[in-house]
Amino acid sequence: MKEQIIQAIAEAMQQLSSDGKIQGEFTGEAQVTRCKDPTHGDYASNIAMAYAKKISLAPRQLAELLSDQLNTHKLFEKVEIAGPGFINFFIAQKNHTRVINNILSEKNNFGNNKDGHGQSIQLEYVSANPTGPLHVGHGRGAAYGATLANLYKANGYQVHREYYVNDAGRQMDILATSVWLRYLELCGTEFTFPSNAYKGDYIWDIAATAHRTHANKYLVDPASFRETLPKDEPEGGDKEAYIDALIAVAKDKLGPQGYTAFFDLAIDTILTDIKDDLHLFGVDYEQWYSERSLFKSNKIDNVIEKLKASNHVYEKNGALWFASSKLGDEKDRVVVRDNGQPTYFASDIAYHVDKFSQGYSKIINIWGADHHGYIARVRAALKALDLDDSKLDILLVQFANLYRGNVKQQMSTRSGEFVTLRALRKEVGSDAARFFYVMRKSEQHLDFDLELATSTSNENPMYYVQYAHARICSVLRQSEQALNRESLDDLENLLSQDSEHSLMQKLTDYPELIATSCKKQSPHLVVNYLRELAQKFHGYYNETQFLVDSQELRNARLLLIESTRQVLANGLTILGVNAPDKM
């Protein structure tokens, strides 16, 4: 609809200039916006104010020329001038009711477009370290990423969703060692658990599995190594050095095979849990990309060789440094430590190089806000390797703080004191959680109050939208006549109330909303839209009886609310939220 108006304005401007009424030729595009105030019509344009200066006319003069020209257009009922030179458009009623036909024809596809035709997008999100269950902080990235993926699909893009699994490195060793130590306790030995190990209950569970499988096969008396260890932090030592020493002990005592057994058991258990958890949250992936696979396929070595070949690295203090400060980063970064181990950054470079080799039109990473310091170095690496870093979009999602009433909840995986995503889903349900997470724009800090979301769940705005859907379903169930779409021509006369007009306006906006919220990567706009649509419906419901005696009128109203139901369902599908038939 908006496009048609923009088109009409452009034509009118060209007509005016070829008639010699205005100077020069019109270039550019008119800006058209939806009016808030119904007395201003359906749409308004500021074209007269924006363009008048260029052709040295008063805005109102240009507006008058334009409105004379446009008043004859069949799209409009009338065109008026207001204020300093706004042009207000009143859409002909016939063009309002047309949206009903469109929705009922296109059904689930209404609102979709082909903007992204032929383009593919790789979307990486969540990618939390598999050192424990997902907590509520991860939930936001999951909901945001999944919704964004749906939006891109609705806009015609091919979407490849990916989870990068950090299954290599020291954190994994700490995890494996934590499990082994708990296993030793289950075997009946006594050993003070390290302050820097993973303390969550899930470690006990994994250790119990190990004990069931292997019995006492990997039992080692702590007395045999206790004396060789440095002091842990509570005893005045260094917790990092202490845990490193324990990792070494674990590797030594267990041997490669035994250590791998614990390592693999730990990561497999946790990863399975994460996959299951996300799946139940409606969050799925095309690919789970393993960091370890980068080592096995030598992709990390290859990338380091390339950096060496292009003179972007140098040695200092026994380590290999990447000169990222020359490419926009604030300082240089280590890629290989003095002990010969590549850093996490090194595998991250290799991973991104691999992403770029797949030929996607666009690559999107969704990261937590705490990773923003990382952006510059990744971009620097891409530049150093001659890759077009403008293809990469890094979207930061601000923190979600979890409150229970006024008490802020901890979210540290290491300490084991956190609320899991799984627990959250159980408390508030997947639908409410998905809805709540994307309700705010991603750059906004999100306070997630569990007490509010659970104890007073009726106040949750999600119910408001779902309720509208269920209400419509209920009315349609009770209507005994089948919807008749043959009489669509009469709709313009039958649906003439203000509430109907305003509902149709809102429905007309939906396709544009899907396009905009995708372009702006802002799922929260979908939430806002659905709340507004539901609000208009609830108002209509209270004001108007649908199941009236007149078959014609009843049919017209039912066609309108069925269209509304369809759009509510389409929008909720984008959000990954159910549209219930009854509540």
Next chain:
RNA sequence: GCGCCUGUAGCUCAACUGGAUAGAGCAUCGCCCUUCUAAGGCGGGGGUUGCAGGUUCGACUCCUGCCGGGCGCACCA
């Protein structure tokens, strides 16, 4: 100190990337169920958009400077 995000009604947030009288929900006050789901609707009260300048027909939005909040500045992942 530097960088990213942020400051709008009592609270939580919008505002169609510069448009008309800044809007919703919660909370509060008053109405509406013998009628299709009251998890709903209608109405009232509540604002110097952190502060001070600037840009222009027009600023919550853009620019500059302050003030406040969050996060990040590792040979950690």
